[in-house]
Amino acid sequence: MHMRPTKPLLTALGAALVLVAAACSSGASNTNTPAETGPLTIWLMNGSAPQSVIDGVNADFKAKHPNVTVNVEIQQWSDVGTKLDTAFAGSNPPDVMELGNTLVAKYAAAGALQNISGKKSGYDNSGTWLQSLTDSCTLNSKLYCVPYYAGSRAVIYRKDLFAAAGVQPPDSLDGLLSVGQKLMAANSSDPNFSALYYPGKYWYAALPFVWDFGGDIATQSGGKWSGALNSSNSQQGLTTLNKLVTTLSKADKTGDEAKQDASFAQGHIAMIVANGWEVGVITDPKGGDPNLKDKLGAFPIPSHNAGQTAPVFLGGSDLGIAAKSKNQALANEWVGLLTGNKHMNEMATVGGVIPNSTSMLSLGTGINAVFYGAAKNSRFVPNSPNWASVENANIIPDMLVSIFTGKASIADATKAASDKITTTLNG
Amino acid sequence: MGTAVKADAESAAATPSLEPALARRRPRPSRRGPGRRTLPYTLIAPAAIVIFGVLAYPLGMLAWISFQHYGLKELIAHQGDWVGLQNYTTLLADPLFLRVVLVSVVFTLVNVGLTLLFSTLIALLMSKVSRVIRVLLASGLIFVWATPVIVAVDIWQWMFDYEFGVVNYLLTQMRVFGSLIHHNWFENTVQGFSVITVIVVWGAIPFVAITLYAALSQVPDDVLEAAEVDGANPWQVFWGVTAPMLKPIFLIVTSLSTIWDFQVFNQIYVLLNQRPSSNFFTIAIYSYRESFGVTQYGLGAAIAVVMVLVLIAVTYFYVRQTLQTVDLAT
Numbered sequence: 001m002h003m004r005p006t007k008p009l010l011t012a013l014g015a016a017l018v019l020v021a022a023a024c025s026s027g028a029s030n031t032n033t034p035a036e037t038g039p040l041t042i043w044l045m046n047g048s049a050p051q052s053v054i055d056g057v058n059a060d061f062k063a064k065h066p067n068v069t070v071n072v073e074i075q076q077w078s079d080v081g082t083k084l085d086t087a088f089a090g091s092n093p094p095d096v097m098e099l100g101n102t103l104v105a106k107y108a109a110a111g112a113l114q115n116i117s118g119k120k121s122g123y124d125n126s127g128t129w130l131q132s133l134t135d136s137c138t139l140n141s142k143l144y145c146v147p148y149y150a151g152s153r154a155v156i157y158r159k160d161l162f163a164a165a166g167v168q169p170p171d172s173l174d175g176l177l178s179v180g181q182k183l184m185a186a187n188s189s190d191p192n193f194s195a196l197y198y199p200g201k202y203w204y205a206a207l208p209f210v211w212d213f214g215g216d217i218a219t220q221s222g223g224k225w226s227g228a229l230n231s232s233n234s235q236q237g238l239t240t241l242n243k244l245v246t247t248l249s250k251a252d253k254t255g256d257e258a259k260q261d262a263s264f265a266q267g268h269i270a271m272i273v274a275n276g277w278e279v280g281v282i283t284d285p286k287g288g289d290p291n292l293k294d295k296l297g298a299f300p301i302p303s304h305n306a307g308q309t310a311p312v313f314l315g316g317s318d319l320g321i322a323a324k325s326k327n328q329a330l331a332n333e334w335v336g337l338l339t340g341n342k343h344m345n346e347m348a349t350v351g352g353v354i355p356n357s358t359s360m361l362s363l364g365t366g367i368n369a370v371f372y373g374a375a376k377n378s379r380f381v382p383n384s385p386n387w388a389s390v391e392n393a394n395i396i397p398d399m400l401v402s403i404f405t406g407k408a409s410i411a412d413a414t415k416a417a418s419d420k421i422t423t424t425l426n427g
Numbered sequence: 428m429g430t431a432v433k434a435d436a437e438s439a440a441a442t443p444s445l446e447p448a449l450a451r452r453r454p455r456p457s458r459r460g461p462g463r464r465t466l467p468y469t470l471i472a473p474a475a476i477v478i479f480g481v482l483a484y485p486l487g488m489l490a491w492i493s494f495q496h497y498g499l500k501e502l503i504a505h506q507g508d509w510v511g512l513q514n515y516t517t518l519l520a521d522p523l524f525l526r527v528v529l530v531s532v533v534f535t536l537v538n539v540g541l542t543l544l545f546s547t548l549i550a551l552l553m554s555k556v557s558r559v560i561r562v563l564l565a566s567g568l569i570f571v572w573a574t575p576v577i578v579a580v581d582i583w584q585w586m587f588d589y590e591f592g593v594v595n596y597l598l599t600q601m602r603v604f605g606s607l608i609h610h611n612w613f614e615n616t617v618q619g620f621s622v623i624t625v626i627v628v629w630g631a632i633p634f635v636a637i638t639l640y641a642a643l644s645q646v647p648d649d650v651l652e653a654a655e656v657d658g659a660n661p662w663q664v665f666w667g668v669t670a671p672m673l674k675p676i677f678l679i680v681t682s683l684s685t686i687w688d689f690q691v692f693n694q695i696y697v698l699l700n701q702r703p704s705s706n707f708f709t710i711a712i713y714s715y716r717e718s719f720g721v722t723q724y725g726l727g728a729a730i731a732v733v734m735v736l737v738l739i740a741v742t743y744f745y746v747r748q749t750l751q752t753v754d755l756a757t
Contacts, residue, residue: 392720
C-alpha cells in the first residue's frame with residue numbers, strides 16, 4: 001500500500017530525470033593529466049571522414065606526439081543537438097567536435113567554443129576557405145571554428161528515363177516544369193511515378209526557389225532580424241515550388257528526405273534534389289541499386305532566368321575546439337592536420353565531399369563536378385545564435401507541409417512562419 | 428499489487444479469532460526502551476534515501492529550474508537567472524501550450540478508455556476459453572509486452588508508411604475505401620492520432636488485460652453461480668457481481684494507464700521521425716522540444732511541472748478512491 005502515493009510521482013520522475021541528466025552530467029572532473037599525454041577526444045559525425053582519412057590523420061599526429069592517445073568517436077546526426085548540449089555542459093567535453101555549419105553560432109554565442117581568431121593564419125588555405133563556411137564560423141568578427149567540408153545540392157536524374165521521354169536537362173524553372181510534365185506523360189501507366197520526387201519537409205531544397213526569386217529567410221538591419229519568407233519575392237519562389245511539387249511529385253507531403261535515395265533506387269522516380277554523396281547511397285549494393293550507376297546524371301537547380309542556376313544552400317561541417325578542453329594546443333594541431341592540404345585532398349577524392357577551400361574545387365570530376373560547381377553559387381541561413389532554434393522548432397518544414405497539403409494558403413503559411421522566425425531570431 | 432490488496436483484505440477478514448492473541452503480544456516491543464523505536468527508521472532509511480535521491484531531488488531541481496531563465500549559455504555555465512514566474516506566464520499566454528494540454532487530455536481519455544475496454548473484453552474472454560487457447564492468448568500478450576517500444580513503433584511506422592506500407596496496400600485490396608495507395612495517415616491530425624492511439628492501446632493492453640484476468644480468476648465461482656441461480660443474465664452478473672469485486676483493480680490500472688498515456692512520448696516521437704509537427708505535440712513532447720530542441724530548459728521545466736501538477740490532480744481522485752476502497756475492505 002505504501003507504494004501507491006509514489007505512483008504519480010514516478011511520472012514526474014521521468015520528466016525530471018531528463019532535465020537532471022543535463023544538469024548533472026558534469027560528474028567527476030578528469031584527473032589532471034599533463035597536456036602532452038592527452039588523451040584527445042574527437043567527435044566526428046557519421047559519414048563525414050572515411051576511416052582511411054581518420055587513420056591517416058592519426059598516424060601523422062602520432063608521429064609528432066607519440067605519447068598522446070587520440071580517441072575518434074563517431075556520432076549520429078539524429079538528435080545530435082541534445083548530445084552536443086549535454087557534452088558542452090559537462091566539465092570535460094570532447095576536445096574537438098564536428099558541428100553542422102548551422103549550429104556553430106549557437107555554441108559560439110554560448111561560450112562553448114574556443115575563439116581561434118589568432119590562429120587562423122596557421123591553418124592551410126585559410127585565405128581561400130569557402131566563404132559560406134567561414135561565415136558560419138564567424139560571430140561578431142571572431143573565428144570560432146575551422147571550415148571542414150561542404151555539401152551542396154543539385155538535381156540527380158535518370159538519363160535513361162530522360163532519353164525515353166525525349167527530354168534534356170532543363171536550363172530554367174519553366175523548363176523544369178515542362179520536362180517534368182513530359183516525363184509524367186511518358187510514364188502515365190505507372191501510378192507511383194514521380195518526375196520530381198519532393199518530400200514535403202525538405203526545406204534545404206526549398207531555399208533555392210526562395211533565393212532565386214530574390215526572397216530570403218530573414219534579413220537583418222540595425223541588429224534586428226525580420227522574417228522575409230512572406231515577402232512577395234519569397235512567395236513567388238514558393239508558388240513555383242508548390243506548382244512543381246503538386247504536378248510532379250508523389251512523395252509524402254508530410255515526410256522528410258531521409259528515405260529519398262531508397263525510394264529513388266526503386267525505379268519510379270526521374271529526378272530528386274540531392275547532395276553529391278547521395279549518388280553513392282542510391283547505387284549502394286545493400287540499400288540501393290548498383291545497376292543505376294551508369295544511368296545517373298546531375299544538373300544544377302535552374303534559375304527562373306533561363307541559362308542561370310539558382311543559389312543553393314551550402315550545407316557542411318566545421319570543426320570546433322571546446323572552450324573547456326584541457327588540450328587546446330593538441331586539439332588545434334589535430335584540426336590543422338584534418339583540414340590541411342594533404343587530408344583535405346583525400347576527403348575530396350576518397351570521401352567525395354566538397355573540400356573547404358576554393359583552391360581545391362577542381363578536384364571534382366564526373367558527376368561530382370556539378371555539385372562542386374553548385375557550391376560556387378551558394379547561400380547560407382541567417383547567421384544568428386538563435387538560428388538553431390528556428391531549425392529545431394521545424395518552422396520551415398511545418399510551413400512547407402501546410403503549403404503542399406493545402407492546409408494553409410501560401411500567404412498565410414509564410415506569414416505565420418515568418419512571424420515565428422522573427423520572434424525566434426530576436427529572442 | 429492488486430492481488431496483494433485482495434489477500435490483505437481476505438486475511439484480515441479470515442483471522443478475527445487471532446485478534447486477542449495479537450493484541451496481547453503487541454505492546455511488548457515498546458516496553459524494550461527507546462532504542463527499539465529507532466529501529467524501524469533505521470530500516471527504512473536506505474529506501475528513504477534512494478527515494479529522495481531519485482525522486483525528491485530531481486523533482487526539486489525541476490521546479491527550481493522552472494523559475495529560471497535557463498538556456499544553453501546558462502547550462503554551460505551551470506548558473507541560471509532567476510525570473511520568478513515568468514516561464515509560467517509565458518506558457519499560459521501561449522496558444523500552442525493550451526492546445527497541447529487539451530490534446531493531451533483528450534488523447535489520454537480516449538486511450539485509457541479504449542485500453543480498459545479492450546483489456547476487460549480480453550480478460551473476460553481468457554476466463555471463458557479452454558486452457559490451450561488461454562495459453563496462446565497469454566503468450567501473444569506477453570510477446571507484445573516484451574517488444575521494446577522503439578522496435579514496435581518502427582514496425583508500425585513501416586506498416587503505415589506512405590509509399591511502402593502494408594496497411595495502405597491491404598485496405599486498397601479490400602476495395603472498401605477505394606484506392607488508398609499513397610494515402611498519408613499523418614496529413615490529417617485526427618487520422619494521425621488514430622494511428623498513434625492504435626499503437627499506444629496495442630502496447631498497453633497486455634499489462635492491463637493480464638492484471639484484470641488475474642483479478643477475475645480470484646472472483647469466487649460460487650458467488651457467480653449464486654447470481655446465475657438467482658436468474659441474473661451475464662450482463663447483470665458482470666455489472667452486479669464481477670465489476671464491483673474488481674473495483675480496486677480497475678482503479679489501479681486506470682490510474683496507471685492515465686499516467687502512462689498522459690506522458691506518451693516514444694510512440695509519437697519515433698513514429699514521426701523525431702520531427703513531429705506541432706499538430707502532434709503532446710505535453711511531454713512539447714516539454715522535450717522546448718528543453719532540448721530550442722534549448723529553453725527553464726520553459727521546458729515549467730511545462731514538465733505543469734504536467735506533473737495535472738497528473739497529480741487527475742490521479743488524486745483515483746488514489747483517494749483506491750485508498751477508500753481498501754479502507755472499506757480492511
